Amino acid sequence: MKKGSNIGSCRFCGQNVMLEDGAGMTAPQLEEAATMRCECEEATKYQESANRRTLAKQRIDELFGKDAGEFRQPEEVKAIMINVVDAICDKKMKAATITVRTGLACRIMQMAKDKIKVVREISNNNEYVQ
Ligand SMILES: [Zn+2]
Known part of the structure; x- marks a missing residue:
């Protein structure tokens, strides 16, 4: 060896x-x-799922990490998003929306074929709902 x-x-x-x-x-x-x-077949499936998890976490970093400019979030907030990715990958939940502040949210959801989607939702409307 x-x-x-x-x-x-x-x-x-x-x-x-x-x-x-x-x-x-x-x-x-x-x-x-x-x-x-x-x-082997089972290991290949496991690798795909592990890669999806890694990619989803990278995506959170892109959208809310240190290079995200005005959207950058503190570690505590990113940790919550990453925990959601883990919970979805582990099939403990389907989707979650983390509202960071009015007009800014992170939506994480499980898609077809166990794909994970991470999106940054921005809304700039100044309408107030009573
Ligand atoms: Zn194997």
């Missing part, structure tokens, strides 16, 4: 996967890394 590498096994099919950077990993990290590289 190459120096710095280690072997992990896929969580679903048990196949061993050589991990080049596996030497410093804990057992759960080895399993996760092996599962992320395995090509």
Whole structure:
């Protein structure tokens, strides 16, 4: 075995996967890394779902993170949005709208085929509803 590498096994099919950077990993990290590289059907589905989760979190960062200009939110607010992404990915909920302030909201929802959509909703109307 190459120096710095280690072997992990896929969580679903048990196949061993050589991990080049596996030497410093804990057992759960080895399993996760092996599962992320395995090509069996269950692992492929898991990878797609993990990637969707990562992409949705990146999207929150784009829309409300440090480069979002006037829409930038403090970490506490972003943490709530990220928790919503996790809850939706874990199928504990379907959708949520986080109203940051009047006229600015983040809507996170599960779409067809388990896709996750993150949108920034801005409304500039000055109408007041009594
Ligand atoms: Zn597998």
